[in-house]
Amino acid sequence: MNRWVYLFSEGSKEQKDLLGGKGANLAEMTKLGLPVPTGFTVTTEACLYYLNHGNQLISDMKDQVMDAVEKLSAKTGKKFGDMENPLLVSVRSGSKFSMPGMMDTVLNLGLNDQTVAALASNSQNERFAYDCYRRLLQMFGNVVMGMDNSDFENRITALKKVNGLSFDNELTADHWNQIVSEYKEIYRKKLQREFPQDPIEQLYLAIEAVFGSWNNQRAKTYRRLHDISDDLGTAVNIQEMVFGNFGDSSGTGVVFSRNPSLGDPGLFGEYLINAQGEDVVAGVRTPKPIQVLADELPEQFQQLKSICEDLEKHYQDMQDVEFTIEREKLFILQTRSGKRTSKAALTILLDFYKEGIINEAELVSRIEAKDLEAALHPNFDEDALKNRVSFLSGLAASPGAATGAAYFTAEAATEAKARGERVVLVREETSPEDIEGIAVSEAVITSRGGMTSHAAVVARGMGICSVVGCERLTVLEENKATVGEEVIEEGTILSVDGTSGKIYFGEIPMEEVTNTVALDELHVIWDRHAKIKVRANAETPKDIATGMALGAVGIGLARTEHMFFEKSRLLQFRQLILADSLDERLEVLKDLKQVQKQDFKFMYEAAEGKPTTIRLLDPPLHEFLPKGADEYREVAKELGKTYNEVKRKTDNLAEVNPMLGFRGLRLGVAYPEIYQMQAEAIIEAACEVTKETGLAIQPEIMIPFTIDAQEFARVRSSIEEAIQRSLKEYKQDLSYQIGTMIEIPRACFVADEIAQHADFFSFGTNDLTQMALGLSRDDSPRIINQYMEAGIFADDPFQVLDESGVGALMKLAIERGRQVNPKLKIGICGEAAAHPKSIAFLNNLAIDYISCSPFRIPQAKMTLAQDAL
Numbered sequence: 104m105n106r107w108v109y110l111f112s113e114g115s116k117e118q119k120d121l122l123g124g125k126g127a128n129l130a131e132m133t134k135l136g137l138p139v140p141t142g143f144t145v146t147t148e149a150c151l152y153y154l155n156h157g158n159q160l161i162s163d164m165k166d167q168v169m170d171a172v173e174k175l176s177a178k179t180g181k182k183f184g185d186m187e188n189p190l191l192v193s194v195r196s197g198s199k200f201s202m203p204g205m206m207d208t209v210l211n212l213g214l215n216d217q218t219v220a221a222l223a224s225n226s227q228n229e230r231f232a233y234d235c236y237r238r239l240l241q242m243f244g245n246v247v248m249g250m251d252n253s254d255f256e257n258r259i260t261a262l263k264k265v266n267g268l269s270f271d272n273e274l275t276a277d278h279w280n281q282i283v284s285e286y287k288e289i290y291r292k293k294l295q296r297e298f299p300q301d302p303i304e305q306l307y308l309a310i311e312a313v314f315g316s317w318n319n320q321r322a323k324t325y326r327r328l329h330d331i332s333d334d335l336g337t338a339v340n341i342q343e344m345v346f347g348n349f350g351d352s353s354g355t356g357v358v359f360s361r362n363p364s365l366g367d368p369g370l371f372g373e374y375l376i377n378a379q380g381e382d383v384v385a386g387v388r389t390p391k392p393i394q395v396l397a398d399e400l401p402e403q404f405q406q407l408k409s410i411c412e413d414l415e416k417h418y419q420d421m422q423d424v425e426f427t428i429e430r431e432k433l434f435i436l437q438t439r440s441g442k443r444t445s446k447a448a449l450t451i452l453l454d455f456y457k458e459g460i461i462n463e464a465e466l467v468s469r470i471e472a473k474d475l476e477a478a479l480h481p482n483f484d485e486d487a488l489k490n491r492v493s494f495l496s497g498l499a500a501s502p503g504a505a506t507g508a509a510y511f512t513a514e515a516a517t518e519a520k521a522r523g524e525r526v527v528l529v530r531e532e533t534s535p536e537d538i539e540g541i542a543v544s545e546a547v548i549t550s551r552g553g554m555t556s557h558a559a560v561v562a563r564g565m566g567i568c569s570v571v572g573c574e575r576l577t578v579l580e581e582n583k584a585t586v587g588e589e590v591i592e593e594g595t596i597l598s599v600d601g602t603s604g605k606i607y608f609g610e611i612p613m614e615e616v617t618n619t620v621a622l623d624e625l626h627v628i629w630d631r632h633a634k635i636k637v638r639a640n641a642e643t644p645k646d647i648a649t650g651m652a653l654g655a656v657g658i659g660l661a662r663t664e665h666m667f668f669e670k671s672r673l674l675q676f677r678q679l680i681l682a683d684s685l686d687e688r689l690e691v692l693k694d695l696k697q698v699q700k701q702d703f704k705f706m707y708e709a710a711e712g713k714p715t716t717i718r719l720l721d722p723p724l725h726e727f728l729p730k731g732a733d734e735y736r737e738v739a740k741e742l743g744k745t746y747n748e749v750k751r752k753t754d755n756l757a758e759v760n761p762m763l764g765f766r767g768l769r770l771g772v773a774y775p776e777i778y779q780m781q782a783e784a785i786i787e788a789a790c791e792v793t794k795e796t797g798l799a800i801q802p803e804i805m806i807p808f809t810i811d812a813q814e815f816a817r818v819r820s821s822i823e824e825a826i827q828r829s830l831k832e833y834k835q836d837l838s839y840q841i842g843t844m845i846e847i848p849r850a851c852f853v854a855d856e857i858a859q860h861a862d863f864f865s866f867g868t869n870d871l872t873q874m875a876l877g878l879s880r881d882d883s884p885r886i887i888n889q890y891m892e893a894g895i896f897a898d899d900p901f902q903v904l905d906e907s908g909v910g911a912l913m914k915l916a917i918e919r920g921r922q923v924n925p926k927l928k929i930g931i932c933g934e935a936a937a938h939p940k941s942i943a944f945l946n947n948l949a950i951d952y953i954s955c956s957p958f959r960i961p962q963a964k965m966t967l968a969q970d971a972l
């Protein structure tokens with residue numbers, strides 16, 4: 104025989120599938136000996152059986168329910184429908200996951216025209232008894248029979264008005280008696296039948312209504328939005344009533360065991376004296392803060408506080424507790440894990456750890472990425488977001504959320520910012536010239552480009568929220584874009600969610616509480632567990648400082664070409680690449696060396712002596728060349744060249760496939776003087792900072808785009824020459840390393856040959872992925888999306904390391920490199936490195952560090968620590 108019903112004394116918290124969350128916790132609290140009114144649960148299996156077999160309560164279920172009612176009677180000494188001492192119950196739904204969209208509660212079930220009189224005489228409180236009865240009529244009518252609640256509420260409002268009263272608790276027994284008659288009349292009129300007087304019929308109807316509510320539209324929508332399976336069903340909890348509306352020594356309330364917004368310890372919540380549960384949420388009267396209960400009913404307050412503390416310890420989680428006090432006796436009606444803001448989530452876990460409620464491993468494993476993310480970036484208010492529909496989406500390139508006015512050029516963005524506007528920069532794609540526009544924007548949106556495109560990398564580095572590759576976005580002109588029929592004009596207010604990749608029209612309020620949890624404590628703990636270190640991809644003093652503050656142990660990738668994104672620098676850089684002769688180039692290099700030296704000094708100081716890997720120039724030239732007649736004219740004027748000279752040289756340098764073109768050390772082979780200048784600047788800056796600060800600066804010079812051992816050796820020896828010159832001039836000794844990026848498949852195969860000349864490797868998985876998969880890092884989002892939709896790719900390989908392809912190449916390179924040089928230091932600095940899914944794989948490779956954008960460091964460290972547990 105199937106078991107459809109469990110007494111609270113028979114279940115436990117582990118049985119959420121069968122008893123629902125509420126039922127399982129009521130059972131657990133009963134087991135713990137807490138003051139829970141007795142009751143029983145009709146299982147989720149009963150619900151599913153009911154729904155799948157013609158919506159009928161089979162006799163077997165009814166028998167088991169009646170059997171449990173008998174046991175309840177025996178325990179309470181009261182009887183269902185009894186004229187002397189009637190048993191009243193509450194009926195509540197409770198599925199495995201809390202679902203606010205479902206039917207919820209019917210109270211005072213068991214009352215009828217006779218039992219209400221018994222309740223009045225037993226309690227010697229007629230007002231109370233008729234208040235209970237009208238509540239039953241109202242809730243049963245609304246929740247079970249689907250009547251409109253306002254039909255009932257209007258009667259109370261009218262009665263109060265006639266009598267010049269403001270609050271429900273001012274109504275007398277006679278008033279409630281009158282309301283009961285009116286309610287019964289409404290019931291008769293609307294449903295063409297009487298309110299059922301038989302408590303057993305009431306009970307069966309209520310159970311059926313709860314079962315049926317599993318499939319109501321609100322519940323279905325809620326499940327769809329929250330990814331909850333339709334196959335779970337809901338349980339029904341039937342529990343002896345306790346009365347918070349008995350008088351002034353009774354009351355009811357809801358408390359959190361800690362503050363759910365901030366995480367501070369201590370009870371947080373509210374209550375109402377002389378009220379039943381629904382009054383607190385319904386806003387009939389204004390509830391009082393729970394701390395007032397300490398004065399009003401001090402003993403009960405202390406008991407509630409100590410129960411909440413016990414529950415927290417038992418569940419090892421912050422609890423959301425419903426309670427009722429009936430004539431000074433406290434009852435707990437429900438406990439569940441409390442919803443909280445991200446800030447509260449982190450604070451509570453850290454406090455639990457300090458209070459000994461959880462151990463270090465639990466602390467490490469229980470922090471959720473979304474909470475950590477929210478600690479670093481602002482977010483939209485969750486409730487506000489629920490009611491909004493996005494009109495555009497793309498790749499979630501850089502997390503956080505922001506609202507601002509749309510502008511389509513860096514200049515317009517900068518001007519708008521200067522006027523005091525908040526700005527969202529909307530571009531087809533971005534280039535180094537947009538850098539100032541990006542820096543003043545709250546968010547950046549592009550229609551083209553993937554997770555490693557210029558906009559994505561730069562915005563992520565700056566901690567600005569960004570959504571890239573929005574395919575449906577067409578940027579038409581400098582002041583207009585379209586998305587299907589929708590038009591975005593200059594000044595249109597957009598809200599951008601860089602965490603979900605969604606974009607909305609209009610303003611969305613931000614989450615009020617921003618996180619101020621000191622991550623320092625967590626870093627110390629994560630560092631104790633993680634096997635792999637985390638460095639920052641950063642080059643500006645600000646980004647480096649952010650990286651250090653967010654727990655980086657050094658810099659793993661300083662992209663020196665990023666140091667030329669500022670307008671004045673860009674011009675110098677253009678002068679370098681547009682130079683016609685060695686002399687002209689050397690002239691520019693002389694100035695650039697001073698500028699770079701200063702840059703590197705700032706960098707070393709910001710990194711406070713931690714290991715610093717500086718990558719020599721790797722400029723995909725198309726990112727730096729002037730574009731179009733206006734820019735040719737401007738550059739020609741600034742550099743003292745003719746328009747035609749600039750155009751000719753630009754045409755000469757233009758490449759069909761610049762990402763595979765004149766990049767990286769190809770530049771160093773063609774123009775050794777450029778890398779020599781950089782090496783000198785790196786070394787001389789290190790000498791000066793060492794001398795000035797006493798920090799032992801040990802630069803790691805990284806050569807990009809290596810294909811071949813001879814190629815690398817040639818460039819290495821050329822820069823070593825320059826380094827020796829500088830050291831001689833400075834009369835200083837300094838230890839430094841020269842290593843290479845491994846980002847071309849061939850370099851993986853010949854890693855043993857390269858390792859004979861290199862002091863370290865750092866995998867550039869952005870380029871390695873581009874080349875291993877033959878997918879352009881800038882043009883592939885459409886293809887990748889299609890492949891993901893078709894199920895060919897599980898993830899975007901530029902976001903999550905492609906283990907079987909790129910990962911296999913990495914393994915090979917590590918194996919071959921270390922065969923020759925067992926001490927070879929190995930890192931990874933491509934964007935995929937920091938993704939939690941990549942980290943599981945990287946943890947098994949013998950690499951020394953991961954390097955990523957500053958704002959991704961905490962999550963990378965957390966995942967490394969969690970994986971190592």
Ligand code: PEP
Pocket residue numbers: 555660662721846866867868869870871932933934
């Ligand atoms: C890479 O290719 O993974 C890398 C880190 O270098 P960049 O993104 O600058 O090409």
Ligand code: MG
Pocket residue numbers: 846867869870
């Ligand atoms: Mg690269």
